[in-house]
Each structure stands twice: as C-alpha cells, then as structure tokens.
Amino acid sequence: MRLTDLLDADVLDPDGHTLGHVHDVRLVQDGPPLGNAGATFRLEGFVVGGTSFGARLGFARSNVRAPWLLNQLFQRLQADERFVPWSCVRAISEGRLFVDVRVHELRAPEPLSS
Amino acid sequence: MAGRRIDAALRLLDRQIIDVDGMLAGKVDDLELTVPQTGAPYVTAILAGPGSLSRRIGGRAGAWIESVHRRLHPSEFPGPASVSWGVVHEVGNDVRLSVKKDVLEVDRLEQWTRDHLIDRIPGSDRAPD
Numbered sequence: 302m303r304l305t306d307l308l309d310a311d312v313l314d315p316d317g318h319t320l321g322h323v324h325d326v327r328l329v330q331d332g333p334p335l336g337n338a339g340a341t342f343r344l345e346g347f348v349v350g351g352t353s354f355g356a357r358l359g360f361a362r363s364n365v366r367a368p369w370l371l372n373q374l375f376q377r378l379q380a381d382e383r384f385v386p387w388s389c390v391r392a393i394s395e396g397r398l399f400v401d402v403r404v405h406e407l408r409a410p411e412p413l414s415s
Numbered sequence: 416m417a418g419r420r421i422d423a424a425l426r427l428l429d430r431q432i433i434d435v436d437g438m439l440a441g442k443v444d445d446l447e448l449t450v451p452q453t454g455a456p457y458v459t460a461i462l463a464g465p466g467s468l469s470r471r472i473g474g475r476a477g478a479w480i481e482s483v484h485r486r487l488h489p490s491e492f493p494g495p496a497s498v499s500w501g502v503v504h505e506v507g508n509d510v511r512l513s514v515k516k517d518v519l520e521v522d523r524l525e526q527w528t529r530d531h532l533i534d535r536i537p538g539s540d541r542a543p544d
Contacts, residue, residue: 302449302450303447303448304423304427304428304446304448305445324424327423328422328423329419329420330418330419330420331418332455332457332458333457335499336500337502337504337513338501338504341500342500343454343456343457344448344456345420345455348422387455387456413420413421
C-alpha cells in the first residue's frame with residue numbers, strides 16, 4: 302500500500318454518504334522496529350474533510366505563522382476536518398475508504414506540535 | 416522519539432532526504448506501507464525518484480515521466496527507488512539517513528542517468544563558472 306493511494310480517497314460511512322476525502326494520514330511512531338530506525342511509524346488514522354485546498358499548506362493544522370487573512374481563510378476551509386481512526390476503517394477499495402462511523406461520531410483532529 | 420505523531424503528507428511528502436554525510440539523496444515522493452495480518456499498516460520504505468513521482472502527478476504528464484523512467488532504468492522491471500525505513504535516522508524538516516547515499520537505489524539511478532545521458536552532452540565535462 303502506498304501513502305498516495307490513500308490521499309484524496311473518498312471516505313464513505315455505513316449509509317454510503319460521503320464524509321469527505323482524505324487530506325492527510327496521521328502516523329504514530331509505535332510500530333515494529335526496523336533496522337537502525339527503532340520503531341517505525343504506524344498508521345493511526347486519517348484527517349478527513351471537504352475541500353483540500355490549502356490542506357497541504359498546513360496553515361490550519363500546524364503552528365506555521367501565516368498572514369492574518371490567509372490564516373482566517375484556511376481556518377474556515379479546514380473547520381470541517383475530522384479524524385477517522387484506523388480501527389473504524391472496514392475496507393479500502395479503488396480510491397475509497399469505507400468506515401463504520403458517521404460524521405456526528407467523529408471529532409476534529411488533535412493539533413500536533415511541529 | 417517513540418510515540419511521536421506526524422501527518423504524513425504535511426511532514427514527510429516532498430521532504431529532502433539527506434544521507435549520513437550531509438549529501439542530498441532525493442526527495443520523499445511516496446511512502447510504502449506494509450499491511451500486517453492484524454493491526455494497522457506501518458511504514459516500511461520511502462519511495463523516491465521518477466518511478467514514484469509519475470504516479471503522484473498522474474495524467475499524461477505522469478505517464479510521460481513513467482515512460483522516460485522505464486527507458487532510462489537499467490533493469491527490465493523498473494519500479495520506484497526504495498529507501499528502507501530502517502536506515503532513517505531522524506525525521507525533522509528533512510529526512511536524515513544513517514547510511515551514505517551511494518548505497519541507495521536512488522543514487523544508482525542517478526549515476527546511470529549521469530553516465531549514459533548527461534556525460535554524453537557536449538560540454539558536460541566543463542566545470543560551471
């Protein structure tokens with residue numbers, strides 16, 4: 302599986318409704334040890350939202366300092382982001398993630414320090 | 416740092432790879448994840464170079480890059496250059512390795528391109544001013 306297979310994938314709930322698409326893949330460094338690297342990164346979950354415009358620029362999900370106007374714009378665009386844990390994923394197929402949760406059960410992704 | 420969390424597209428994609436001697440060794444174009452029998456997938460390799468970038472770009476431009484990569488690649492079944500996650504020393508603003516770049520597959524592709532293409536261009540042996 303490749304990271305790029307997951308990015309921008311559509312995310313569908315049990316009723317077939319689209320929750321959004323994958324903006325990012327959150328990793329946590331508690332996977333099996335590999336070579337000299339120690340614990341590798343395990344897939345913890347997905348940052349899912351509507352429009353991905355600005356998502357990769359990171360203005361809304363990091364402590365990057367941005368001009369005030371851009372900050373306000375991207376904060377609004379990313380306000381609907383939700384975090385979908387890997388444990389909620391039932392299947393991945395042809396650019397789509399099928400999850401067993403609905404939007405009201407999801408929370409915003411936890412902000413990470415840079 | 417065990418337990419550290421990062422967002423892969425934001426913090427890893429397109430980051431510079433730097434070897435143990437501080438030499439540049441390509442960029443992170445994709446990540447390979449292994450899906451175990453039970454539990455979540457985990458990162459096992461960085462994919463770098465035109466073989467992986469073509470897929471990200473997609474469309475005609477991606478297909479063109481892929482075809483150029485296949486023609487330039489020395490092996491019969493070229494795939495993206497892979498850097499095992501086991502040689503990653505640190506992930507920060509860039510990705511630092513614990514090995515020299517000349518042991519990496521990325522570097523072999525680069526060397527082949529230099530030996531078979533770049534060196535044949537007239538004037539390529541002249542040092543820049």
